[in-house]
């Protein structure tokens with residue numbers, strides 16, 4: 001595998017360049033068994049350390065594309081590779097991917113700690129080592145001391161934090177997130193966005209994130225893929241080139257407003273390309 005030869009800095013994080021792509025999607029398309037063509041051939045590369053967001057009108061295939069990236073949903077045609085190889089590559093030294101869905105999907109009868117430890121238990125990680133990783137992950141998401149509680153004792157935002165801790169406990173290189181904060185109130189969502197960015201910045205982590213929110217996409221991403229529907233396809237790609245920190249000041253800055261306006265225009269275009277029938281994306 002090619003080694004890191006140089007690095008560039010974005011959002012205060014050093015992103016190595018000239019490394020093998022984390023995911024390469026090559027002319028991958030999806031037609032479901034009922035004949036519905038959900039995705040036209042898509043070409044997309046996720047570079048190491050990127051925070052890539054998929055946005056677009058409802059039904060444009062964001063979850064379908066993300067599903068293919070998790071390898072849970074096979075492409076009908078075309079090819080995907082992970083770290084330059086087949087999906088088995090993710091199981092080879094140090095390469096792990098984790099998925100976070102909109103619903104926290106916690107086992108209601110099990111403690112927070114047991115929930116967060118599930119993938120490690122399934123992978124047969126020795127208990128003391130698993131415990132250590134879970135405690136560290138819970139602390140990272142601000143839930144130190146909550147390990148003994150049950151999911152129903154936590155708020156919606158805290159349950160999502162458990163879901164993220166469960167993903168982090170696997171020490172992933174790649175995090176695939178399908179509208180993880182879509183069901184949360186705006187205040188909680190902003191807080192989780194900021195915390196997620198912090199986690200992304202401090203680790204060699206690549207993220208693919210699905211959202212309907214323009215604000216969230218601009219705040220989080222290094223690149224935003226705007227998709228159109230009927231059939232699903234990539235309409236445009238916008239670089240969010242903001243070298244400074246992404247914080248509350250950034251949210252209130254003219255640069256943030258300008259990027260939101262640019263993304264809004266791109267979405268409007270994508271919506272027109274989709275026949276203007278669907279909505280689903282909000283500021």
Ligand SMILES: Nc1ncnc2c1ncn2[C@@H]1O[C@H](COP(=O)(O)OP(=O)(O)OP(=O)(O)O)[C@@H](O)[C@H]1O
Nearest residue numbers: 032034036038057058059060061062063064065280
């Ligand atoms: N198993 C399936 N069989 C047939 N059609 C499907 C299947 N799964 C998804 N679709 C259709 O494929 C299209 C893309 O779905 P997908 O969930 O990827 O869109 P999306 O952009 O994530 O939508 P949303 O923003 O509403 O979550 C939709 O029209 C959907 O109804």
